[in-house]
Amino acid sequence: MSDLLVRDGLRLEAGDAGLVVRGEVGFEHAAALAEAGSRWLAGRESGETVSFDLRGVAGVSSAALSVLLEWARAASRAGLALERVQLSAPLWRLTDLAGLERLLPLEAAGE
Template sequence: MNVLLENGDNRLEASATSLAVTGQVDFDGAAALAAAGRAWLADRPRGASVTFDLCGVDRVSSAAISVLLEWTRQVRARGLELEVVRLSRPLARLTQVAGLDTLLPVEAPADTAEV
């Protein structure tokens, strides 16, 4: 994994096919996080599959959801395929409450089948 961004409270790493976020994503760092992910997505070839892994985001944050939605828009705009979105348990609950879990290929957190 390559570190794309590390700004104290959160970290963004990338492999050949995935973006992984850890830490506490808040509105102070969300714009930089979204921009770093957009730049990585811009380098993917059209038709490539990508995965977003937010299992390491350890608190409920609408900022993290905003970043996720921005990346999802970029996937569609660039002709990529979003294979799976992995969420931490708190983020999975938030996406479920917001009704986003039915719009994204969300994988249930590993520690629970029901969120």
Template sequence: VASGEAGFDMAAALAEKGCGWLMQQPQGSEVVFDLSGVDQASSAALSVMLEWLRCAHRRQLSVVEVRLSAPLSRLTAMAGLEQLLPEVHAETSL
């Protein structure tokens, strides 16, 4: 789970922390990435998400769902990255 701002100043630490957690999960486990609380989308947040996907793949984990905030969902679509993700659920903003 990631929330708040995932800017460039904290992206490396966030990616490392998430990968550390992923590497502790038993191989073959199912995981969900929840970025629905990321209120400011940036390419740094996308980089973190992609690094987590790479770590999950290396650990042979199954990412069954990715939850994105509305801003992050729009940025993911603009970057053409949605096809790289498993089932995506975007939070809608009113």
């Protein structure tokens, strides 16, 4: 894993399979988080499979959902296959409430 962004307890890491987020995702860092992940996605080879792991995101945050949707768009623009999105239990509930579960290949925490 390599660090793409580390700020105020928030960490974005990239590995062979995709992006991993840990910590509090607030609006103060959402743009930088979205940009760092999108830049990493743009550097992948078209046709690659990627996943997003947000199981380590603390609390419920619509900012995290905004970042997630931006990454999904970036993956699509880069011709990547989004295989799996893993969420913490609070994010899963927010995603379900927002009706996004139909748009993304989601897995709840612990699956």
